[in-house]
Amino acid sequence: xxxxxxxxxxxxxxxxxxxxxxxxxxxxxxxxxxxxxxxxxxxxxxxxxxxxxxxxxxxxxxxxxxxxxxxxxxxxxxxxxxxxxxxxxxxxxxxxxxxxxxxxxxxxxxxxxxxxxxxxxxxxxxxxxxxxxxxxxxxxxxxxxxxxxxxxxxxxxxxxxxxxxxxxxxxxxxxxxxxxxxxxxxxxxxxxxxxxxxxxxxxxxxxxxxxxxxxxxxxxxxxxxxxxxxxxxxxxxxxxxxxxxxxxxxxxxxxxxxxxxxxxxxxxxxxxxxxxxxxxxxxxxxxxxxxxxxxxxxxxxxxxxxxxxxxxxxxxxxxxxxxxxxxxxxxxxxxxxxxxxxxxxxxxxxxxxxxxxxxxxxxxxxxxxxxxxxxxxxxxxxxxxxxxxxxxxxxxxxxxxxxxxxxxxxxxxxxxxxxxxxxxxxxxxxxxxxxxxxxxxxxxxxxxxxxxxxxxxxxxxxxxxxxxx
Numbered sequence: 001x002x003x004x005x006x007x008x009x010x011x012x013x014x015x016x017x018x019x020x021x022x023x024x025x026x027x028x029x030x031x032x033x034x035x036x037x038x039x040x041x042x043x044x045x046x047x048x049x050x051x052x053x054x055x056x057x058x059x060x061x062x063x064x065x066x067x068x069x070x071x072x073x074x075x076x077x078x079x080x081x082x083x084x085x086x087x088x089x090x091x092x093x094x095x096x097x098x099x100x101x102x103x104x105x106x107x108x109x110x111x112x113x114x115x116x117x118x119x120x121x122x123x124x125x126x127x128x129x130x131x132x133x134x135x136x137x138x139x140x141x142x143x144x145x146x147x148x149x150x151x152x153x154x155x156x157x158x159x160x161x162x163x164x165x166x167x168x169x170x171x172x173x174x175x176x177x178x179x180x181x182x183x184x185x186x187x188x189x190x191x192x193x194x195x196x197x198x199x200x201x202x203x204x205x206x207x208x209x210x211x212x213x214x215x216x217x218x219x220x221x222x223x224x225x226x227x228x229x230x231x232x233x234x235x236x237x238x239x240x241x242x243x244x245x246x247x248x249x250x251x252x253x254x255x256x257x258x259x260x261x262x263x264x265x266x267x268x269x270x271x272x273x274x275x276x277x278x279x280x281x282x283x284x285x286x287x288x289x290x291x292x293x294x295x296x297x298x299x300x301x302x303x304x305x306x307x308x309x310x311x312x313x314x315x316x317x318x319x320x321x322x323x324x325x326x327x328x329x330x331x332x333x334x335x336x337x338x339x340x341x342x343x344x345x346x347x348x349x350x351x352x353x354x355x356x357x358x359x360x361x362x363x364x365x366x367x368x369x370x371x372x373x374x375x376x377x378x379x380x381x382x383x384x385x386x387x388x389x390x391x392x393x394x395x396x397x398x399x400x401x402x403x404x405x406x407x408x409x410x411x412x413x414x415x416x417x418x419x420x421x422x423x424x425x426x427x428x429x430x431x432x433x434x435x436x437x438x439x440x441x442x443x444x445x446x447x448x449x450x451x452x453x454x455x456x457x458x459x460x461x462x463x464x465x466x467x468x469x
Contacts, residue, residue: 006304006342008110014039017339018099018109020089020277022049022072024328025115025309025335027397032336034079036343041107043099045088047071050138051396053325054405056178058141060185061149061421062412065138067405070397089116092280094302111304113335114277114291118310118323121273121288128249131430132268135178142424144267148186149421150429151264152194152203159200166435168206171254171263173246174270175212176219177360180229182267183210184363187236192364193412208237211244211256213270218360218368220322225368228380232366246270252434262435272323274311281305286313290323295350296338297331306335314351321353325395330354359388 008015015038019026022044030042051068058065076082085107091100098108120134133143148170155165168190172183190206197203210217210233217233217240218226230240241256248255253262274289283299284292290313291299297306297314308331310323321327330353338348357371369384371377379387389409396402 006110009342015110015339015343016108017041017111017113018107019043019113019115020099021113021115021117021275021309022046022084023052023115023117023309024325025332026113027072027075028329028332029113029115029306029308029335030076030082030332031079032333033339034076034082036336036340038081038111038339038343040079040082041085042072042076042082043085043087043089043101043107044072045086045102046137047073047084047086048138049075049397051392051401052136053392054396055135055138055141056181056185058138058420059135059144059148059182060189061145062185063405063408064420065142067401067408068396069138070401075397089277089280092277092282094282094305097304109304111306111339113306113308113332114281114311115308115328115332116275116277116311118272118274118288119276120268121271122268123271125249128268131251132173132249132254132266134268135182136272144182144265145420146423146425147265147429148189149423150427151432152190152198152201152206153423154429154432155201155264156198165201166264166432167262168201168203169261169263170206170208171261171266172208172210173249173254173266173268175210175214175217175240175242176269177358179210179212179267179269180217180233180360180362182269183208183238184233184236184361184366187233187238188363191237204237207239209239209241209261211246211254212240212242213245215242217242221358221360221368221370222378225370225378225380229360229362229368232362232368232380236363236366250431250434252431264429264432264435266431272310278307278311281307296348297335297351306338308332308335314353316353322358324358326356327353359384359391361385361388 017033017038017040019030019042022042027049030040033040048069048071054068057063073084088102089099090102098106100106122128133140155168158165170186172179187208190203194203216226218229233240244256246254246256253260254266278285278289278291291307291311292313293299293307299305309328314321334351341348356373359369361367365382365385367384367388369379369387393402393406
């Protein structure tokens, strides 16, 4: 890095650093830069940082949003050279080094850190989003919570009024960590935490299904942990169906091949795509919209721009670094170190991802963990669950959050009660009125064309004859 590339260095003034995104990467970059002689502006369209690994616990009523979300201003208030702006970038002028905001304001920069994360990918079927919400934000989590809890309430009401209710099928599309966590948590709620709450329905009879298009769930994990995850999910009563390609998602049902599966709640965990801001940079991106970056996390030809977190396509040892919290935090820290190296006039050091391992929780006392540091191990069950719980409490931002979350988990564990089972907003459940055949008997048989709840593409109950045709 030379002085000519960064005007502030040549002019001997304080560089202006603009950070887009208040997630893990953006916050770590801001904290690292706060000790340097630079002026920092953090821009996010929301006023809070969300601890995304625990979003599913908000979605399934274990925690409240305030337990896992903290105002960005509160996190950075002690750093006098950091300001926070609630806005959204809509245009980036690389030549003028300026970013236009949705509010109409324009902000100039010497360094730009783009860390706006990712969003859901419905593989060209964006209309499915209204029927099958994904899980990326607090708003997503509260909407999922509303739908799941409302399904049980509507079933109780219909049972009281008519003597029957539709089968409570909860379908999770996608068998990655988010899908596994959602499915396990729904099963826990139905079979453990709400078992004594209803008088006319038995929540434990709800079916929870994971539909994974690939050959196994948790494909990014070692095969032995993937098998352990299936075993633990089955023990919780979750049905795992691999090789199940979803071809349509409609209110009240999903279609797998030519089979229709009735679903009171459908959740999406099958794919993500990069934030649209990556393409606004006008640089090379991959098929998911992630920005291709070099060893110093810059797009080609732009050493003043850093791309971090889910939005960055960074390869190490021939593989793309995953878009999860751990590398995002490390990237944010490294950006601060590289800007410090610029200020000192030394060469930038390349980024290296230090993989400490991966974990996915499955349910009460059930999880899988691939440990890479401080030792290598594959754990599953209670030991993995305790490790997952401890690490997530440790990384929560704010002392208050850690205490409250620990208390909520302890209370839930010993009393089998949830304290955040609130239904807010609309009392309309998409697809409820489309449920057919309320007299059908529920079953836990494997996915096949003749199982109750499945219908052919004409909407008729499938039979062996249909399959032969």
